[in-house]
Amino acid sequence: MEKYKYDENNGLWYGLQGDYYLPCLKLPVEEPVHIGVWGQRHLNYLRDNKRVFLSGLQLSGKLNGYIADIDQQAEDMFFRLVKQMAEREGVSETLKAENQMEWVQRINSIRNRAIEIVNTGIIFV
Numbered sequence: 001m002e003k004y005k006y007d008e009n010n011g012l013w014y015g016l017q018g019d020y021y022l023p024c025l026k027l028p029v030e031e032p033v034h035i036g037v038w039g040q041r042h043l044n045y046l047r048d049n050k051r052v053f054l055s056g057l058q059l060s061g062k063l064n065g066y067i068a069d070i071d072q073q074a075e076d077m078f079f080r081l082v083k084q085m086a087e088r089e090g091v092s093e094t095l096k097a098e099n100q101m102e103w104v105q106r107i108n109s110i111r112n113r114a115i116e117i118v119n120t121g122i123i124f125v
Contacts (some may be wrong), residue, residue: 019047038078039071042123074122082107083113 005014005021012019035043046054057063086092089106096103 027059027061030061033064033068035064035067036071036075038074038118038123039067041119042074043048043067045124048062070122074118077122080120082110085110085114096115 001016003016004024005010007014015023015024046057054063059068086107089110091103091106091110095106
């Protein structure tokens with residue numbers, strides 16, 4: 001028996017595996033990109049809740065680009081929210097110089113609220 005066969009009907013090569021010919025398929029090569037904390041959170045969410053969507057991204061070779069885009073969007077939104085909330089609530093460098101403990105409490109509160117907004121708006125969708 002031949003080790004490989006080409007099927008002109010569908011344009012696929014088949015390799016002999018035991019007694020059967022199986023298609024020789026390869027996933028598209030994706031370029032590696034840096035994925036931050038937001039991208040990792042979204043990837044874990046997809047693994048736990050959206051397996052079909054995740055498989056589609058993997059098979060099309062678009063997973064890394066998609067996750068990197070989500071990571072960038074979430075990071076931009078987080079920093080924008082923290083800055084806007086801090087300005088609105090009067091948390092500034094002068095407060096930091098005058099009363100550090102109050103500044104830490106207020107900035108932590110702002111960061112926690114911004115994390116919740118990003119999680120519900122981008123990450124866990």
